[in-house]
Amino acid sequence: MIGVLKAEIYKILRQSKTLYALAAIFIIEGFVLLSAYYQGTEIIDLLLANLKDSFEFKGNLLNGNLIIYMILNSLWFHIPLILMIVVSGFLTSEYKDRTVEAVLLQPVNKITFIGSKYIVSIIFTVLVVILLAITTFLISYMIFGKGDLVVYLDGLNFYPSNEAFWRLCCAFMVGTVSMLFFSVVSLTFAVFFKDATKTWIVSAIFLVCTNLLLKIDFNNSFWNSFFYSKLIDSWQYYFYYEIPYQTIYLNIAVLIFYCLIISGIGVIVFKRRDL
Amino acid sequence: MSAKYFILFVQLIALVNVGAQEVDPDLIHVRNRLDSIKSFKADIMMDVDISFINMPTKYGKVSYTRGNGTKITSNDFIMLPKRGLDLTMEDIFKYPYITVQRGVQEIGGIRCKVLNIIPTSEKADFSIATLFFR
Amino acid sequence: MIFRATNISKSYGSLKALSEVNLECKKGEICGLIGANGAGKSTLFKIILGLIKQDSGTIEIDSFGLKPIGGIIEKPALYEYLTAYGNLKVFSQVQGLNISTTLYKEIMVQVGLHPERKDIVKNYSLGMKQRLGLAIALLNKPDCLVLDEPFSGLDPMGIHGFHKLIKKLSSENKITILISSHIVGELAELCDTLYVLNKGRMIRSGQADELYNTSVSSFKILGRGFQKLDFFNALNPVEIQGGYLVTTNRTKISSIIKEMAIHGAEITACIPQTDLKVLFDDECL
Numbered sequence: 217m218i219g220v221l222k223a224e225i226y227k228i229l230r231q232s233k234t235l236y237a238l239a240a241i242f243i244i245e246g247f248v249l250l251s252a253y254y255q256g257t258e259i260i261d262l263l264l265a266n267l268k269d270s271f272e273f274k275g276n277l278l279n280g281n282l283i284i285y286m287i288l289n290s291l292w293f294h295i296p297l298i299l300m301i302v303v304s305g306f307l308t309s310e311y312k313d314r315t316v317e318a319v320l321l322q323p324v325n326k327i328t329f330i331g332s333k334y335i336v337s338i339i340f341t342v343l344v345v346i347l348l349a350i351t352t353f354l355i356s357y358m359i360f361g362k363g364d365l366v367v368y369l370d371g372l373n374f375y376p377s378n379e380a381f382w383r384l385c386c387a388f389m390v391g392t393v394s395m396l397f398f399s400v401v402s403l404t405f406a407v408f409f410k411d412a413t414k415t416w417i418v419s420a421i422f423l424v425c426t427n428l429l430l431k432i433d434f435n436n437s438f439w440n441s442f443f444y445s446k447l448i449d450s451w452q453y454y455f456y457y458e459i460p461y462q463t464i465y466l467n468i469a470v471l472i473f474y475c476l477i478i479s480g481i482g483v484i485v486f487k488r489r490d491l
Numbered sequence: 492m493s494a495k496y497f498i499l500f501v502q503l504i505a506l507v508n509v510g511a512q513e514v515d516p517d518l519i520h521v522r523n524r525l526d527s528i529k530s531f532k533a534d535i536m537m538d539v540d541i542s543f544i545n546m547p548t549k550y551g552k553v554s555y556t557r558g559n560g561t562k563i564t565s566n567d568f569i570m571l572p573k574r575g576l577d578l579t580m581e582d583i584f585k586y587p588y589i590t591v592q593r594g595v596q597e598i599g600g601i602r603c604k605v606l607n608i609i610p611t612s613e614k615a616d617f618s619i620a621t622l623f624f625r
Numbered sequence: 626m627i628f629r630a631t632n633i634s635k636s637y638g639s640l641k642a643l644s645e646v647n648l649e650c651k652k653g654e655i656c657g658l659i660g661a662n663g664a665g666k667s668t669l670f671k672i673i674l675g676l677i678k679q680d681s682g683t684i685e686i687d688s689f690g691l692k693p694i695g696g697i698i699e700k701p702a703l704y705e706y707l708t709a710y711g712n713l714k715v716f717s718q719v720q721g722l723n724i725s726t727t728l729y730k731e732i733m734v735q736v737g738l739h740p741e742r743k744d745i746v747k748n749y750s751l752g753m754k755q756r757l758g759l760a761i762a763l764l765n766k767p768d769c770l771v772l773d774e775p776f777s778g779l780d781p782m783g784i785h786g787f788h789k790l791i792k793k794l795s796s797e798n799k800i801t802i803l804i805s806s807h808i809v810g811e812l813a814e815l816c817d818t819l820y821v822l823n824k825g826r827m828i829r830s831g832q833a834d835e836l837y838n839t840s841v842s843s844f845k846i847l848g849r850g851f852q853k854l855d856f857f858n859a860l861n862p863v864e865i866q867g868g869y870l871v872t873t874n875r876t877k878i879s880s881i882i883k884e885m886a887i888h889g890a891e892i893t894a895c896i897p898q899t900d901l902k903v904l905f906d907d908e909c910l
Contacts, residue, residue: 224716230707272649277567314702318758321674322720323692323765364568374546375568386517410540457545490677 220324220332223407228306228340235236241348244294245287249355252283255490263368279363280356281380287352288384291391291399291451292427299344299395300402300419303337308401329484334403334479339398342392349388367455383454391451393468397444398423400475404482447471515590515606517624522584530556535563540571546570574616583620586612593621601625626687627652628673628694628769631680635668639727642668644825647680650769650801655791657816658805661905665757665825666805670698673803688768692720696771700778705747709738709757712746716761736760737790740792752783759790759859761795769801770794776811788815796890809899813837823905840904841897843872851890857881870898 217242228234252259255277307330310316319329365380367373375383402419409415429445440446450467453460551565560581563571568579593605603623610617629649634640643665647875650656660666671677674683674696674851686693702714704746710729717724723730733740734755746754754777762770772791776784794800806812812819812833819836829836848867851857860881862869873881875897 219718219721223715226709226711226715226718227704232706271570272573273570274565277568299569312699313705314700315704316702317676317698318702318761319716319719320676320699321762322716324719366568371543371545373546374568376547379547388633400505429631431532491671 217328217332220328221335224306224332224336225339228336231300231309231445232293233305233309237298238344238347239294242297242351244290245352245355246347248287248290249283249359249444252278252286256282256408258368261370267372268457271315276361276363277366278360279365279377280353280358280360281375281377281384282357282364283360284352284384285365285367285380285455287348287356288387288391288451290486291394291400292449293345293423295345296395296423297347298330298418299341299399301416304402304406304415304419305412306337307333307406308415311406311410313413320491327483330483335484337399337403338396345392345395352483353384366477366480369452369455371457373455383459386477387454388453390454390464390468393471394448394451397448397471397475397478400479400482404478404485407482407486438440441466442470444466444471444474447474500519515592517545517604518590518608521624525580526556528555530554535591537565537569537571544570561564564586586610588615592600596623598623626650626673627746628687628712629685629802630669630673631683631686633679634670635665635672635677635679641825642880643672643679645825646801646822646825648661648820648827648830650766652693652793654817655795655802655804655815656818656820656821656905657812658820658822659809659812659904660805660807660822662807664807664822666822667698667773668710669822670696670805671769674698681715686769690766692765692767694769695708695762695764695767696773696839697755697758697762697775698773698808700751701754701761703754703757703761706745708743708745709733709740709749709760712742712757713760713764717764718763720727725815727780732760732763735763737786751778752780752786754850755779755783757770757789763794763800766798767800769803772802772804774806775804776806776808784811791815809837809901809904813899821904829904836904837899838875840899841875842877842900842903843898845870845883845894845896846892847894848885848890848892851885851888851892854885854888855891856884857890868894868896 222443227332260277260282261268264277267273270490307316316329318328362377364377365375377388401422402415405418405422406415409418426445426448429443430449432441434440445469448469450464450471453464495567524533532552532554533563539546549565549567549569551563551567551569553561553563555561563569588608588610591607591609593607596603596605603625605621606624608620608622626649631647633643633646646665646669648656648658648669658669659668666675672679674694676698687692702716707715713724713729713732728738736759738753738756738760745758749757759770759772759775762772775791776787779787791802791804795802796810804812804816816833819829819831819833820827836874845865845868846862852869857871860871860873862871865869871878871881878897879896882895883890
């Protein structure tokens with residue numbers, strides 16, 4: 217298994233599409249920073265428009281913490297989409313080039329092969345989010361400095377700079393679990409569909425549907441608590457004034473459980489299918 | 492002619508009576524104390540009590556200089572109401588006013604004398620102020 | 626016996642791809658598997674290599690190495706964005722083998738590639754890719770090598786070079802090699818044993834030269850001075866590509882050549898022509 221993992225990591229580091237994916241993520245980050253730089257004040261004014269008649273504000277809300285929060289919101293769609301495309305490509309490209317056959321001609325069993333794909337996908341996803349977080353924090357604080365964070369979520373919430381920092385860190389950590397879920401799902405789609413284009417289309421549809429289903433109230437506490445799409449936004453809970461820690465921990469545990477189930481399905485299907 | 496003089500006399504008496512209406516002595520005492528202040532500085536704690544806004548307690552400094560008004564500064568982000576934040580009560584006593592006693596009320600376990608201040612000038616930007624004297 | 630496949634059957638829905646196929650190879654032997662396109666050669670090889678499961682039948686390999694069988698299915702599948710070293714490194718790592726620089730050079734020289742070449746495999750010719758595929762198949766020293774249509778797409782020089790390489794591997798390394806092709810001529814001089822697959826059934830097997838001999842029903846004769854001979858024209862020769870095709874069997878051809886020589890004909894070549902209809906026709910058994 218270690219040898220297979222090393223081989224997978226070697227291949228990922230040598231593929232140009234890995235660089236393209238990382239570049240895409242940083243370009244998105246760059247666009248958010250640019251738009252914040254030029255239009256950030258207008259956005260804050262819009263947020264606080266109703267209060268400006270009665271209150272005077274002292275201090276700068278357009279600071280690094282707000283920018284980091286804005287980039288964190290790219291965890292809704294942009295980051296999972298890029299991850300799903302790249303991660304599914306780890307397998308679909310091997311089907312296309314027939315290197316799946318070539319590898320399985322060596323003394324390595326199917327479970328080891330596909331298992332290593334899942335493990336490497338998880339490692340890749342975690343590293344991407346960590347890299348995104350580090351660069352976001354560094355560049356945002358460098359350009360915009362620190363300050364209170366304002367978040368409009370169930371009311372207008374203001375967080376002091378120190379508190380905002382750890383809330384953002386925790387949100388990135390929990391957001392990583394959501395990204396892992398999407399990566400695992402996309403790799404499982406790749407096992408089923410094998411073709412890159414089909415897998416991308418299905419992954420994109422899955423992502424859109426997930427975001428739509430998130431907004432639907434199922435009128436059933438079980439579904440509202442445990443349906444996968446309701447768990448994806450757990451990182452947002454760190455921006456409620458009173459953080460529902462129990463809910464967050466439960467959501468993470470259930471999401472990890474779903475990841476295990478889905479990857480298990482992918483492994484079983486891959487093992488059973490003829491090449 | 493005598494009726495005219497009689498009405499004028501009554502009005503003069505009324506004016507004298509008005510001029511002679513007493514401002515509460517406690518208020519005079521407070522007013523004199525406030526008038527004696529030329530400047531001050533203090534550390535302050537600020538809490539926002541609005542239902543849809545969640546903000547932690549903020550800390551800052553207030554400074555006052557007679558003639559330059561009150562300034563509040565803080566390293567944190569703070570929200571200050573545009574109206575009603577008059578720590579020296581300058582705005583209350585800026586224009587002529589009358590006082591009306593409202594008895595005694597217990598606030599937070601402390602017996603306080605309640606006094607209304609009603610400005611008599613239209614230039615004042617409040618219609619009534621309630622003061623609680625400990 | 627190093628390798629034996631017994632009664633292998635495989636169906637895809639209503640299509641019977643393989644029907645009770647038997648095949649065995651001895652150590653150091655080169656076995657050929659001939660069949661038309663769609664006969665079931667690749668399916669059989671994929672079953673032998675463990676890529677797909679047979680519906681029934683058994684595969685026995687008399688080898689205790691980590692990798693009893695290596696192989697290439699159709700064109701070699703390589704990581705085109707990696708160099709030759711990168712490909713060998715990846716395929717070595719997956720099977721727990723550490724490839725040192727020395728071993729890498731040894732392998733590359735063994736298959737006739739330049740170890741100094743640093744560009745990515747995408748720039749390689751098909752012949753070079755075949756050789757690299759072979760190098761990968763030889764990792765961990767398998768006792769048996771399965772090559773599915775290895776000459777496909779190669780030019781004559783490439784085919785010749787690959788022939789030499791296979792013979793060398795078989796004779797020096799004592800590796801059993803099982804090769805498939807749909808072109809009879811490619812396997813004619815290479816294989817010791819030949820198997821003929823037709824529509825999923827093994828219809829013929831035996832020593833390669835014997836099988837070819839029994840399938841020969843005509844000869845291509847090249848030369849001068851025999852075209853006007855009466856006895857030659859009585860054989861109803863057909864003129865083809867600089868020579869004449871004469872329909873006769875192996876027992877009679879030598880007497881015909883002798884007769885032509887007596888009449889002063891200059892024979893430069895006499896090439897037996899395998900009758901594919903005879904070779905692939907199971908009713909002729």
